[in-house]
Amino acid sequence: MRTHQKLCLSLLASTSTLLISSNLLAAPVVLELDYDIPVQQNQVAFVPFAGDSVLSPIILNDLSKTELKVTSKDLPQQPRSISELSGTLPVWQSMGIPYLVVGSTRSNRGKVVTDYEVIDIKSGRVIEGKQSLTADNNKESMRYAGHVIADKVYELITGIPGDFSGRxxxxxxxxxxxxxxxxxxxxxxxxxxxxxxxxxxxxxxxxxxxxxxxxxxxxxxxxxxxxxxxxxxxxxxxxxxxxxxxxxxxxxxxxxxxxxxxxxxxxxxxxxxxxxxxxxxxxxxxxxxxxxxxxxxxxxxxxxxxxxxxxxxxxxxxxxxxxxxxxxxxxxxxxxxxxx
The missing domain is CATH 2.120.10.30 (TolB, C-terminal domain)
Structure with missing residues (x-):
């Protein structure tokens, strides 16, 4: 007997049942360099989320399958938010990588809350403010949450909705x-x-x-x-x-x-x-x-x-x-x- 698979032309866009909220008040400008640095287009630095071992590998894997060039290696620090870049932003800017993704997870009444930010390195601003997502603390829900976050990160960087949470x-x-x-x-x-x-x-x-x-x-x-x-x-x-x-x-x-x-x-x-x-x-x-x-x-x-x-x-x-x-x-x- 042999097994083969046929993929039908039927893609389901994401039908999110998770709560995604956005703080539209972007962080203030921290620092801008006034000299030119070569920018590596489509480059994204991804810092694994603090307190997390499930979401980050999924998000990194999703984004790596797009035109974005994502790296989580040889980064100058492991910040959890824009506030932790104070004083080190020039170091990030000198790398020429235009975007930085940071975040952390926390427990709240049996659920897992993820706060994350997509930072425009040149301006030192958070694109559309801090994002938050709440998920049930089980394997299936957490996997889906990782895809939803990857969708949003991709959209914030490219302007095009992602579909990693599709089926x-x-x-x-x-x-x-x-x-x-x-x-x-x-x-x-x-x-x-x-x-x-x-x-x-x-x-x-x-x-x-x-x-x-x-x-x-x-x-x-x-x-x-x-x-x-x-x-x-x-x-x-x-x-x-x-x-x-x-x-x-x-x-x-x-x-x-x-x-x-x-x-x-x-x-x-x-x-x-x-x-x-x-x-x-x-x-x-x-x-x-x-x-x-x-x-x-x-x-x-x-x-x-x-x-x-x-x-x-x-x-x-x-x-x-x-x-x-x-x-x-x-x-x-x-x-x-x-x-x-």
Whole structure:
């Protein structure tokens, strides 16, 4: 038997349940040098947080996987906050590293509170003030807290939100043919903390996250049966069959508010796009062309969706957009072959 993994194109942005607060009063200017020092762009000095042995390695690992060049070695001191740089800021400025991340952890009523700062070395100011985050004192919560802090540090430095606290849904298959077993799994964005959500004898296709990150819709095809779409709660429990129709039911896509699901199905003939309540019920047929229409995906505003159709000719798929308000369909792609 051999094991291989297929990563689906389904990334879940972070859905933080942790408390993040910001003191918007930045620390006063401590000192600025009035001569030029070469600045090493994208360089970040990271001081492991005082009192912590769990968060710092996670944060350092996350940031090291970006364009930022992070170092925690050969630093002139191990400060916990901007106040401890008084008198030593010129030494940090002489290094030419533009950003410094410092922090510390403390206990508060059974929880772990992390205070941290991202310091602009040249000006000696804390970017957006001191940040605080509170997490439960257990392995899973602390791991998630580390990702959330890495998200914020990355955003404060680059201006772009990080997604280290996101999750990836993927399919792991073992065996072939009638012996195939498929597992729908979820892992942290850094590849750690993998968990099996469900296991079936057969194949699992196209998992899709709900906007709130609590559910995943996916298709299951067992031996000698049509693919059926299921909706599963990520936290556990049994899956519910959404499309028990005699046809190929594939490619579920949640609406932005999570109340509806688009999918493709051939239970009324050629494959068309349908919309159905996320809790089940009677589907509404949206496309009705003699060609095959598959792989629907809602636009972020929910006012339209894109899909793939071969109405231009066999083996010549193109991408189209359907507008809910007008019912109009327009071709989006212009190449000879466009899909997914």
């Amino acid at each position: 990836i849904a993927y399919i792991e298959e073992v065996g072939t043919g009638k012996e195939k077993v498929s597992r729908l799994k979820v892992m942290d964005a850094d590849g750690e903390n993998a968990k099996t959500i469900t296991e079936v004898a057969g194949s699992i296709f196209s998992p899709s996250w709900s906007p709130d990150g609590n559910r995943i819709a996916y298709s299951v095809q067992r031996d000698k049966s049509y693919p059926v779409i299921y909706v599963q709660n990520v936290s556990g429990g049994s899956a519910s069959a959404l499309t028990p129709f005699s046809g190929s039911n594939l490619s579920p896509s949640f609406s932005p508010d999570g109340s509806k699901i688009l999918f493709s199905s051939s239970f009324e003939g050629s494959a068309d796009i349908y919309e159905i309540s996320a809790s089940g019920g009677k589907p509404r047929r949206i496309t009705n062309w003699p060609s095959s229409e598959v792989q629907p995906s809602y636009a972020p505003d929910g006012k339209s969706f894109v899909f793939v159709s071969d109405r231009s000719g066999f083996n010549k798929p193109q991408i189209y957009r359907y507008e809910f308000g007008s019912g109009n369909t327009t071709k989006v792609s212009n190449s000879g072959y466009a899909t997914s």
